[in-house]
Amino acid sequence: MTKNITKISLFILIGLLLFGCDATKRVPNGKSLLTKNDIHIDGKKNNIEDVSNQLYQKQNSTFLGYKLRLNIYNLAKQNTDSIFRAKFTNNPEKYNRKVKWLSKKQVKRLGESFFYSGIHDFLKSTGEAPVILDTLSPKKSLKRLKSYYFNRGYFDATANYTIDSIDTKKVKIKYDIKLGKPYILDSINPYITSPSLDSLYQLKKKYSMIKTGVKYTKSAFDEERVRITEDFRNNGAFRFQQNYINFDIDTIANKHIANIDLVINDENIRIEDSVRTVPFELYKISKVNIFTDHSPANPNAKIKDSVAYKDFTLYSTQKVKYRPKAITDGVFINKGNYYADTKNALTSKYLSNLKVFNYPLIQYIEDKNEKNGLIANIYLTPRKKHTFGFSTDFTHSNILDIGMEINTTFTVRNVFNGAETFDLGLRGNIGSSNDIANPNDVFFNVTELGVDxxxxxxxxxxxxxxxxxxxxxxxxxxTISVGYSKQTNIGLDKQNFTSSLTYNWTPKKNTTIRFDLLNIQFVKNLNSSNYFNVYESSYDALNKQAQIYNTNPEWVGGGDVTQDNLIIESGTNGFLNDVLGLNPAVIPSPSDYEIIRSINERKNRLTENNLIFASSIAYSKTSKKDLLDNEFYTLRGKIESAGNLLSIFANASQKLQSQSGANAIFGVEYSQYLKTEFEYIKHWDLSHKKVLATRAFFGIAIPYGNSNSIPFSRSYFAGGSNDIRAWQSYGLGPGSTGAVNDFNEANMKISASTEFRFNVFQQLFGAIFIDAGNIWNISDFVTNPKSVFSGLESLKDTAIGTGFGVRYDLNFFVVRLDLGFKTYNPANPENEKWFKEMRFDKSVINIGINYPF
Incomplete structure (x- = not known):
C-alpha cells in the first residue's frame, strides 16, 4: 500500500509539473515571455555557446527541452505573508480562535513557517523566474554581436533583429548577422624607441602571435601583448608594463587587408607635476637579502644576526636558525643576473613547498650604488615550530558500510635546521561491514590502529x-616514511608494516615524477584459522564437495556425513589433506579434484604472510589549469619491480629456502614480480555546462622467480563506484567465472569508461555513462580457462555496464550517486549475456565523493 501511495504521489507531482503549470502564469498583462533566441549567421542557424553568451537576455533554461525550473517557480504562491494576513482580516473570529490556544507571536510565526511560507520560498529559489522581454535588450545584444565578430576580423559585419509573437504573452527574437569578408593581416612593422627593448624584440620576433597572411583576431593581439611583456620582464625590463604596447591598424577596405604598426614608446617618468620620457633600461640583480624571520605584525624589528653565504645575505631578529644552503637552494634570484618574473615565481613556489614558511614576500628596490642595479629583499615568515592536528571523518565504501576515522598529527618543522619537516600521525578506525564474517553479530566489526x-x-x-x-x-x-597498523575485523586480522624512501620532482609545469627507491611492506595474518568464516563462498564450495566425497565423520558436526557440514578449521583442513595430501584417502573425479585444489590454492594465497621489497617509478602529466577547467587530459604511467634485491641475497645462501623450496627472509617467502600500469583521462567541454569524459586503464603484474602469484595488496579488482559501476567492488571476474569468490582479484586489468555530464539546474548535475572492462589471470598459478587471459579472443569476456546518475556540487566537493545496469555479463550463458539483467532489481547503487575520473 505504501509503495502504491508513493507511486501515485510521484505521478501527481509529474502531472502538476507537466500539465498543471502555465508558463505565462507569472507574466504580467501587457508583457511577454521570451521563449526563444534564434541567431542566424549568413543565413545559417548558429548554436555556438560563445555567440549566444553575447545576448543580454536569454530564455528560461530547459531540461531535456522542458522548462522545469520555470514551472517549479510558477508552483509557488506570491506574497504569502499578505495571503496569510488576509486570511484573518476577512475572518476575525478565526483569528481570535487561533489566538486563544496560540499566542499572537506564535500565530505570526505560523505565517512564517515552512508550510505557509517556507515551501513557496523554496520553490522560488529552486525555480527560475520568467524572463520578461526587455525591448532595449535586443539593441544591446546587436552591439555585442557585432563587436564579437569585429574582434574576429569581420569589420564590415551588419546585424538586425525581429521580434515575433508566437502565442499569447509569448515571443521569440531572431537575430540575423551578415559577416561579409574577413580582414587579413598584411605588413607588420615594429616601432620601438628604446634600443634595449628593440634588441630583445628582434631576438624573439619569430615567436610572434600575429603573422602575415592570417585573419585578424583580437585574441592574437592580446596574446602578443602578453608574450612581449613576459619576454621583456624576464630579461631585465623591470619597469615595463603591458600598457606601453600599442597596435595601430590601417585597413584597406576594398582589398580587406590590414597593415599593423607595433608601437612601443619610451618609459614615462613623473617628476612632481611634469612627465618626461626616457628609454627603457635593463636591470640586473646587485644584491639578494633574505630575512628569515620576518613578522608582518612587526616589520621594523631590529636585525640582530646575519650570515653571508655565497652571494646571499641572511638576516634574523634572533640567531639565524637555518643552514644557509637549505634556504638559498630555493632562491633563483641570483646576483649578476637580469631581473626576471619567472625567477620570482619559481622562488615563491619552492620556498612555499618547504612547508616551513608562509608564502614569501619578494620586493625590489633600486641600488643607489650601482647603475641599473636592483636589490632583492625576500621576506620569509616562519610557521610555528610545532603544530598539532586532529580530524574526524565518517567514511563509506563498497566494503565498509559505515566507518569513523580519527586522525591526529604532530608536526615538527626545521628539524635539522635544513628546512626539513617531521610528521608523526596516529590513526584509529572503527567500522561496520556486512562483507566480513561476524559470528557475534557485533555492529562495529572492523577496527584498525596505526602509527605513521x-x-x-x-x-x-x-x-x-x-x-x-x-x-x-x-x-x-x-620522503622517508615508516608505518605500522593492526587491523581486527573478526576475520583474518592483519598486522601491516610499511617503509619507503621516495624521491619526487617536477621536470615541467603540471608534470611530476615519483621514484620509490625502496618500498617495503610486510603483512602478517593473525587469524588465518578463520579463513572459511571470512570467505563463505569458498567454504560453501568445499562443503559441497565434502558432502559428496568425505568419509571421515570427525571432519563434520554430529557424525552424519551426508547431512552435516565441515567443521572450521579441523574439518576443512582434514578434508583438504584427505584429498590433496601425499597419501590421499579420498579420490574425487578429475574435475572435482581441480575445484578442491583451486580452493586450497586460494586459501593458501590469501592466508600467507607477504613480504614485498619493491622499487617503482611513476610519471604523471596533466593539461588541467584549475578546478574549473573542463577541457584537459591526464596521463599516468607506473613501473614497479619487487624482489630482485632480496633474490641476490637469497641465492647467496641456501639456508634462506623455505620448506616449499622458495626463498624466504625471516621465514616469509618474499614476492617477486614486475608490474606496469597506464591510465589516460580526457575531458571535452561541450559548452552549456556539458562535459564528455573518458578514461582508459591497463595494468598487469607478472610474477616470476620466487613467486607464482601476486600479493593480494598488489592485485587488481573490478567493480565499485570508481570503476565498472554495474558490479559491486570485487564482484566482477576474473574473466567469465562469474565472481565465484567473496573477493575476486587477478593480476591483469583492462577497463574503459565514457561519461556524459550535463547540468540539470543550479548545482545539480546529471550523467549518463558506459563502463567496460574485466580482470584476468595471466602467467600465474591459476589454470581455470574461464579466468585466464589467452589472447585477443579473451576480450569477448569484457563486461559492459551502463547507467545514469546525479551529482550535487558543493563547491569544495561533489556528492555522487550512480545507478549501474549489467548490459553485457560475460558470466551468463551464451544466449543470455546481453541485456538480460537491465532491470532495477539487478542494478547496483554507488555512492561516491567527487567524480569517478
Missing amino acids: AKLNFPRLFLPFKTDKIIPKSMIPFT
Missing part, C-alpha cells in the same frame, strides 16, 4: 650530487 612517521627533506637525499640531472628548479624533495 614521515620525514621530508627539501632536496634529493643521496650520497652524490644530482644537480646536473635534476636541478633545483625542478623542486626535488625526499
